[in-house]
Amino acid sequence: MDNQQKASAILAVGIMLIGINFLALAPFVAGQVEAGVQDVVADGYDGYDDDGNENYTADYDDEWLVSTSERVYFAYSLDNPDGVDAGEAHEFTKMGPFIYEVTTTREILDFDYDAGEITYSEYDSFEWCENCAWIDENGDSHNSVPGSTEITQVNILWNTQRIAGISTGIIYGEVFAKAGFANNMIATDLQNRAPSIWASEDISGMVDTFSLSLQATGMDEVNASILAPSGVLSGAYVSATGGGTTSDILNNTQTFFPYADSILYGAQDPSTGICIALTCDIGPMLVAGMGAPDGGVVTQTRAALYGYADAGDDMAAIDLAVYALAGNTFLAHGGGADLTQVTDLRQRLNEVSGVDITNPDVLNGVIFGTPDAEIPNGLLSVSDYSGIPLNGIALFLLGAQGDLFGTMTTYGIGLTQLLGLSDYAGEWIGMVGTPTEFEMILAGGQGTLNADDWWQISFGGEEPIAGGYIPIGLNRAEFEGTIDMDVAKVTEILYTSPYALTSDFASIFMYGELSGSTLPAEEGAETTDWNDAYVAGLYDISESDAAAVRSWVADFMFDQVIGALLGFQYGGSAYITQPVDNWLFGWRDIIVADVVYGEPDNMALGWVSLETNETYFGSDSVTTGDYDVYVASTEGDDMGQRLLQGYINSDGNGFCDFKLNSDGTMADADSSGMYPCEEGELYGFTEHLPWRAPHRETSTLGLLSAHVGNENTVVAGAVGGVADSDDPFRVNLVGYAMAESVPGDMETYKGIEMRAHTVNLDPSQNQIQAKLIGSASFVDVLPGALPVYFGSNVDIKVEPVTQVAMYGKSVSMFHLDLRGPGMLNPEMG
Numbered sequence: 001m002d003n004q005q006k007a008s009a010i011l012a013v014g015i016m017l018i019g020i021n022f023l024a025l026a027p028f029v030a031g032q033v034e035a036g037v038q039d040v041v042a043d044g045y046d047g048y049d050d051d052g053n054e055n056y057t058a059d060y061d062d063e064w065l066v067s068t069s070e071r072v073y074f075a076y077s078l079d080n081p082d083g084v085d086a087g088e089a090h091e092f093t094k095m096g097p098f099i100y101e102v103t104t105t106r107e108i109l110d111f112d113y114d115a116g117e118i119t120y121s122e123y124d125s126f127e128w129c130e131n132c133a134w135i136d137e138n139g140d141s142h143n144s145v146p147g148s149t150e151i152t153q154v155n156i157l158w159n160t161q162r163i164a165g166i167s168t169g170i171i172y173g174e175v176f177a178k179a180g181f182a183n184n185m186i187a188t189d190l191q192n193r194a195p196s197i198w199a200s201e202d203i204s205g206m207v208d209t210f211s212l213s214l215q216a217t218g219m220d221e222v223n224a225s226i227l228a229p230s231g232v233l234s235g236a237y238v239s240a241t242g243g244g245t246t247s248d249i250l251n252n253t254q255t256f257f258p259y260a261d262s263i264l265y266g267a268q269d270p271s272t273g274i275c276i277a278l279t280c281d282i283g284p285m286l287v288a289g290m291g292a293p294d295g296g297v298v299t300q301t302r303a304a305l306y307g308y309a310d311a312g313d314d315m316a317a318i319d320l321a322v323y324a325l326a327g328n329t330f331l332a333h334g335g336g337a338d339l340t341q342v343t344d345l346r347q348r349l350n351e352v353s354g355v356d357i358t359n360p361d362v363l364n365g366v367i368f369g370t371p372d373a374e375i376p377n378g379l380l381s382v383s384d385y386s387g388i389p390l391n392g393i394a395l396f397l398l399g400a401q402g403d404l405f406g407t408m409t410t411y412g413i414g415l416t417q418l419l420g421l422s423d424y425a426g427e428w429i430g431m432v433g434t435p436t437e438f439e440m441i442l443a444g445g446q447g448t449l450n451a452d453d454w455w456q457i458s459f460g461g462e463e464p465i466a467g468g469y470i471p472i473g474l475n476r477a478e479f480e481g482t483i484d485m486d487v488a489k490v491t492e493i494l495y496t497s498p499y500a501l502t503s504d505f506a507s508i509f510m511y512g513e514l515s516g517s518t519l520p521a522e523e524g525a526e527t528t529d530w531n532d533a534y535v536a537g538l539y540d541i542s543e544s545d546a547a548a549v550r551s552w553v554a555d556f557m558f559d560q561v562i563g564a565l566l567g568f569q570y571g572g573s574a575y576i577t578q579p580v581d582n583w584l585f586g587w588r589d590i591i592v593a594d595v596v597y598g599e600p601d602n603m604a605l606g607w608v609s610l611e612t613n614e615t616y617f618g619s620d621s622v623t624t625g626d627y628d629v630y631v632a633s634t635e636g637d638d639m640g641q642r643l644l645q646g647y648i649n650s651d652g653n654g655f656c657d658f659k660l661n662s663d664g665t666m667a668d669a670d671s672s673g674m675y676p677c678e679e680g681e682l683y684g685f686t687e688h689l690p691w692r693a694p695h696r697e698t699s700t701l702g703l704l705s706a707h708v709g710n711e712n713t714v715v716a717g718a719v720g721g722v723a724d725s726d727d728p729f730r731v732n733l734v735g736y737a738m739a740e741s742v743p744g745d746m747e748t749y750k751g752i753e754m755r756a757h758t759v760n761l762d763p764s765q766n767q768i769q770a771k772l773i774g775s776a777s778f779v780d781v782l783p784g785a786l787p788v789y790f791g792s793n794v795d796i797k798v799e800p801v802t803q804v805a806m807y808g809k810s811v812s813m814f815h816l817d818l819r820g821p822g823m824l825n826p827e828m829g
Contacts, residue, residue: 045721068102073584076153095145099129099144101132103124103125108120118634120629121648123614151579152577155575156772159782160773161589163779164507169561171502176390178451179429186425192336195284196283207229207232230255230260234256236321236322236328237320256321259311262277267307274441278322284335290323299316345360345364353421362411366379368380373410377396379425390568397425430450438465453487475548482544485541511778512530513550513822520702592607607624610814639720642715645715647682647690654676656676666776688715691735723805726755731759733792734812742757744757744758749807752806754799768814782821788817793810794810
């Protein structure tokens with residue numbers, strides 16, 4: 001895809017009167033302009049009263065401490081989210097104006113008369129204005145649209161959530177894959193193992209019955225017991241060949257006598273030592289599953305397993321007897337039957353799990369899914385969820401793990417039944433206790449196989465039971481049939497190497513995929529192209545295998561699986577419909593609460609917003625963070641300019657968000673990763689935009705400025721309330737960007753001649769992902785993780801006699817790049 005394609009959506013537009021730092025907000029200025037006395041204006045902010053006493057309240061009164069302005073927003077609502085998913089172009093409707101009153105509250109923390117500096121805290125509170133109106137360029141008035149109006153837009157957190165959750169998603173993807181294995185194993189248990197157990201018990205009973213019948217004819221118990229096994233086999237043979245008398249059966253016992261004990265009691269799987277004799281649990285299903293005698297491979301293989309390979313001419317007769325005895329008894333107990341048609345499902349489940357469910361409707365719900373489930377949730381259910389096989393056993397176990405009572409209610413079962421089923425199914429999937437082993441001899445193999453073994457074999461090669469390839473392994477798409485990776489290498493790639501995909505490295509892997517480059521080892525270090533050769537070197541695999549691993553992570557897990565899992569587990573979506581109030585001032589994202597903080601039920605966590613209100617909207621007073629603190633000049637040529645910006649521990653939680661050393665580098669956190677500090681403690685002061693400060697550049701390994709698109713970071717020196725009307729000056733655009741004004745013509749404003757200055761901020765050079773994410777890590781610079789760009793058109797008017805900036809208005813836009821993750825350098829439409 002051309003990385004110069006247009007980012008075609010504007011997320012929101014804000015129209016606001018901007019306070020040029022803090023002087024223009026004081027009504028004192030307007031009163032002095034007409035007087036034309038610049039030194040009087042300057043005296044209005046020096047902190048002295050009319051008698052020359054140090055009394056800053058004379059200049060910074062209640063109207064300065066608490067001021068109110070209006071801010072107007074427009075939003076673009078997506079009309080066709082379903083159509084976009086189907087490949088249609090995005091269609092938007094512009095909505096608004098949404099008008100809010102913004103109350104700015106300040107507190108003076110220090111006034112240094114010697115240095116000519118004021119230190120004050122500041123925060124904003126937004127409230128929708130019902131009676132406000134916006135006047136457009138034609139002079140037409142538009143009433144404020146309620147902030148409760150719902151807007152549909154792209155979930156700006158979606159890519160970040162998928163990237164942050166990729167290692168967890170891979171782990172869950174493994175669980176869902178192993179759920180397919182467990183589904184097949186439980187189906188095998190119910191369809192074949194339970195009947196095989198019953199058949200083995202039946203065959204054992206046949207031997208006892210035959211012994212008793214011999215004793216009834218006068219044979220002693222010892223000899224009757226010795227002859228009975230061969231008699232049962234002879235009876236099976238006679239029956240299979242058309243039937244006969246008791247004499248016929250007894251006359252044939254010598255054919256079976258040398259092999260009867262092995263066939264009925266002693267035969268073992270040579271690879272495991274597990275009993276496969278006909279009176280053992282899996283004997284009947286194994287024999288039946290091998291098929292009818294063929295005089296060739298089937299007969300010879302069975303003869304070798306059951307000890308009659310040396311029977312010579314009698315081999316065919318013995319094999320027929322073995323197959324007839326095991327197969328007929330197995331079928332008589334419903335072996336291989338359609339589970340949806342059987343009448344003994346209750347007994348089958350009880351046999352293999354020890355759980356007895358007497359209500360047939362409840363039993364059907366447990367096995368095949370409850371009638372009202374949105375997603376089929378039975379132990380044997382399977383459905384397609386966004387292109388991914390979703391087995392009901394996973395839903396059952398995740399429900400039991402997270403909500404016992406809710407799961408009991410869903411399925412209509414009791415606690416003992418739930419725990420019993422959880423143990424049974426959980427051991428098959430490998431989530432509970434010791435994983436259950438499947439006897440591979442039943443599938444023509446050797447050894448045993450549990451869910452973990454199955455997953456690692458299937459991930460890197462052919463599925464070991466049924467053959468073919470699983471849809472969640474490396475042999476997918478164009479790589480199907482090309483990858484044959486041993487389990488040791490799979491274990492390294494997924495779990496044990498420094499680059500394990502189930503570790504935090506998964507996000508670094510995605511950085512490489514999205515950027516095409518490795519991360520530098522440290523700020524300023526060299527980088528390398530991220531390609532097949534590099535990934536092959538990481539894992540010591542071939543470049544063709546590396547290509548498959550890369551495709552599996554980027555094209556499959558990231559593009560398909562992670563989003564589906566987030567939707568399944570959290571109800572997450574690539575689109576959100578919510579009120580404008582929430583879009584601007586706060587919504588809670590449970591994915592953030594869980595993936596980032598690990599506390600999905602903590603309602604104080606997971607809040608995000610585009611604007612910074614005092615608290616998150618609808619959060620029951622959850623603070624948006626510590627208040628901003630500014631150090632500004634009160635005298636001289638830089639009067640009104642902010643010199644430094646930092647924070648105050650205003651929430652009183654005992655912790656600062658971070659701390660800086662005296663040289664501006666990030667201080668070390670305590671052992672718990674926190675920064676203890678006192679209530680009201682000031683911290684984090686910098687002359688830069690806080691999100692563009694040197695410590696933030698270092699935290700992104702020196703990639704931040706290049707990712708944002710500019711190196712304009714310094715706040716100090718930006719216009720405050722006084723500026724040379726004829727020269728360009730720097731402007732702080734509400735903390736998102738720094739820009740330089742362009743002087744224009746003289747204009748008349750409110751009867752006063754003023755110099756017009758304009759700022760046109762190119763959004764393509766102001767990617768604000770790092771400000772919105774604020775992770776202080778490489779995630780802030782992942783290409784396209786949160787593709788929001790900030791643009792602004794500003795009009796400032798400066799009175800040339802007093803050099804006071806009297807008016808400031810900006811139209812600011814949040815642009816959203818719709819091209820997807822990995823895209824950079826958009827052309828804005």
